[in-house]
Amino acid sequence: MRIDVVSIFPEYLSALDLSLIGKAREQGLLQLTVTDLREFTADRHRTVDDTPYGGGAGMVMKPEPWALALDAARTRGPAGAGAPEQRPVLVVPSPAGEVFTQATARELALREHLVFACGRYEGIDERVVEWSREHFEVRPMSLGDYVLNGGEVAVLAMVEAIGRLVPGVIGNPESLVEESHSDGLLEYPVYTKPALWRDRPVPEVLLSGHHGRIARWRRDRQLQRTAARRPDLVAALDPAGLDRADRDV
Numbered sequence: 001m002r003i004d005v006v007s008i009f010p011e012y013l014s015a016l017d018l019s020l021i022g023k024a025r026e027q028g029l030l031q032l033t034v035t036d037l038r039e040f041t042a043d044r045h046r047t048v049d050d051t052p053y054g055g056g057a058g059m060v061m062k063p064e065p066w067a068l069a070l071d072a073a074r075t076r077g078p079a080g081a082g083a084p085e086q087r088p089v090l091v092v093p094s095p096a097g098e099v100f101t102q103a104t105a106r107e108l109a110l111r112e113h114l115v116f117a118c119g120r121y122e123g124i125d126e127r128v129v130e131w132s133r134e135h136f137e138v139r140p141m142s143l144g145d146y147v148l149n150g151g152e153v154a155v156l157a158m159v160e161a162i163g164r165l166v167p168g169v170i171g172n173p174e175s176l177v178e179e180s181h182s183d184g185l186l187e188y189p190v191y192t193k194p195a196l197w198r199d200r201p202v203p204e205v206l207l208s209g210h211h212g213r214i215a216r217w218r219r220d221r222q223l224q225r226t227a228a229r230r231p232d233l234v235a236a237l238d239p240a241g242l243d244r245a246d247r248d249v
């Protein structure tokens with residue numbers, strides 16, 4: 001998978017040099033390039049914004065630097081020889097976007113080339129989004145109903161959520177199976193040594209060695225936790241995926 005990120009604060013994305021994503025880049029599992037939008041300006045002040053038509057507070061990001069930067073990212077292309085089979089996906093972090101979920105991460109982890117456009121100020125001139133549809137699948141994307149100062153923090157989260165699903169990035173793929181949202185539920189509580197900590201014991205069943213009882217206990221905890229914290233997820237569950245014991249929780 002090829003990932004391109006365009007930002008006026010490229011150093012914000014240096015966290016992607018670290019840990020599992022950084023290792024995946026070293027191993028060639030992910031090709032990731034971060035580009036400074038100001039490289040695509042033509043004036044000596046490297047101007048990327050201007051006042052909004054129609055008035056209002058703040059500044060809007062100018063279209064021309066973005067068009068040049070996105071064209072450069074697009075033609076950098078995915079890994080491997082030959083023309084890409086798929087159009088690249090342009091992800092634009094925005095509170096006005098579709099909500100990014102684990103299902104979105106799974107979907108985007110299958111794509112060849114993702115380009116992330118980190119807006120700042122009051123946003124990017126809307127004509128960039130319209131123009132981009134000629135060459136990209138354009139996906140305005142929100143992490144949630146709150147406002148950040150720019151797209152960089154959202155891109156860090158999305159690249160990690162997507163990148164970790166790329167085969168080979170997580171050493172043990174088993175650890176992807178029982179995590180929150182993998183089966184529509186929140187994950188069960190986890191414990192490790194010592195068995196007794198500040199007068200708090202580990203649940204007895206987890207010390208029993210009885211795999212069936214442990215699996216049932218964990219599933220019960222998932223259902224109870226999801227019902228308590230995210231009733232919306234319970235409402236969205238497919239009843240066919242629930243067994244009789246699930247319904248008794």
Ligand SMILES: NC(=S)c1ccno1
Nearest residue numbers: 094095142143147148
């Ligand atoms: N909620 C998101 S992703 C966002 C991006 C910029 N501001 O908020």
